[in-house]
Structures are given as C-alpha cells and as structure tokens.
Amino acid sequence: MKNIAVLVSGGGTNLQALIDSVESGFIDGRICVVISNNAGVYSLERAKKHNIPSVVIEQKNFANSQEFNDKILEILLQYKTDVIALCGYLKILSEKIVKRFEKKIVNVHPSLIPKFCGMGFFGLKVHQAVLDAGENETGATVHYVDENADTGEIIFQEKCKVDKGMTAEELQQRVLKIEHKLMPAAVKMLCEKE
Numbered sequence: 001m002k003n004i005a006v007l008v009s010g011g012g013t014n015l016q017a018l019i020d021s022v023e024s025g026f027i028d029g030r031i032c033v034v035i036s037n038n039a040g041v042y043s044l045e046r047a048k049k050h051n052i053p054s055v056v057i058e059q060k061n062f063a064n065s066q067e068f069n070d071k072i073l074e075i076l077l078q079y080k081t082d083v084i085a086l087c088g089y090l091k092i093l094s095e096k097i098v099k100r101f102e103k104k105i106v107n108v109h110p111s112l113i114p115k116f117c118g119m120g121f122f123g124l125k126v127h128q129a130v131l132d133a134g135e136n137e138t139g140a141t142v143h144y145v146d147e148n149a150d151t152g153e154i155i156f157q158e159k160c161k162v163d164k165g166m167t168a169e170e171l172q173q174r175v176l177k178i179e180h181k182l183m184p185a186a187v188k189m190l191c192e193k194e
C-alpha cells in the first residue's frame with residue numbers, strides 16, 4: 001500500500017475528496033501526512049478529524065526557500081512517502097523534491113491548462129479571469145509537477161460549461177466538482193503504478 005503525502009495551503013476540499021476516496025477503498029493507499037505551509041487552515045482540522053498526522057512548515061521560519069523546501073523533503077522522507085498530491089498548495093516545490101519524486105507528484109488546477117495558469121493564477125482569480133475573457137467553457141486539470149508553475153505533463157482534463165451571468169464563486173463550485181473527481185483518479189493511478 002502506497003503512502004500518500006498531501007500538501008495544502010488552505011481549506012482542503014480536494015484533501016477531503018482524497019480522504020473520502022481512501023476511506024471508501026477507491027484509492028489503494030493511505031494518507032501518511034498532511035503538510036501545510038499555513039498554520040490555522042481548515043485542512044489541518046480535516047486531517048485531525050481522520051487521525052492523519054499533520055505538519056506545519058511556514059516559509060517565514062526559514063532563512064531561504066532552499067531551507068524551507070529541505071524541511072519539506074525531510075518530512076516526506078520521514079513518512080516514507082511514495083506519492084505526493086498538491087491540493088491547493090500555493091508554493092513551487094524545489095528541483096530537489098521534484099527530481100526525488102519524479103512522476104510521483106500531482107497537482108490539480110482549476111482551469112484547462114495551458115489557459116489561465118502559472119504564477120498568480122489560483123483560487124477565485126482563475127475563475128474571474130475565465131469570466132473576464134468571455135470563455136464559454138472551462139474545467140480542471142490534473143498534471144504531473146515539475147519545477148515550474150502548472151507546466152508539468154497533463155494527466156487528466158475535464159471541461160464544463162460557463163453560463164452567462166455566472167459569478168466567480170458559482171464557477172468555482174462547478175469546477176470543484178470536477179477537481180474532486182480528477183484528483184482522486186490521478187492519485188489512484190499513481191498508487192497502482194509499479
């Protein structure tokens with residue numbers, strides 16, 4: 001059974017989708033640790049409710065980004081991590097982590113990459129950009145993680161319609177439904193890979 005580490009920065013609805021998928025047996029793996037770069041986020045409550053160990057590693061407590069990432073790597077290795085899921089994790093992983101876990105790290109992004117992705121495109125900003133551009137469809141993408149923002153090889157993508165007059169919040173809810181399906185599917189696939 002593979003050990004899954006989940007990296008988060010916020011509320012963690014995708015983390016919850018993974019927890020539910022592990023508990024239902026859809027994913028043959030176990031979430032060994034939740035790592036957050038923010039203290040006090042709801043993701044940590046989700047982990048606690050399901051007796052999953054969690055660790056807070058905040059960048060402000062480190063001299064530089066290398067030391068911050070080295071600490072993350074140390075925790076990943078300590079928990080014998082096989083697969084890493086980035087669920088709303090708003091930091092770029094170091095090359096060292098990416099190389100160590102090549103093709104074993106997945107991220108979910110709330111748009112159809114290559115549209116509306118990269119630095120600065122996260123959360124409601126993505127959905128507002130989709131609306132501002134007058135797009136009639138959007139969706140979610142799960143991709144492998146490399147050392148840049150949203151540039152790794154795409155694993156799954158699914159589209160949904162953008163209705164006229166929708167708010168960014170309404171669009172976010174529609175896209176989250178897709179994210180909550182694609183992320184567990186990608187983690188399941190990685191857990192079944194030899």
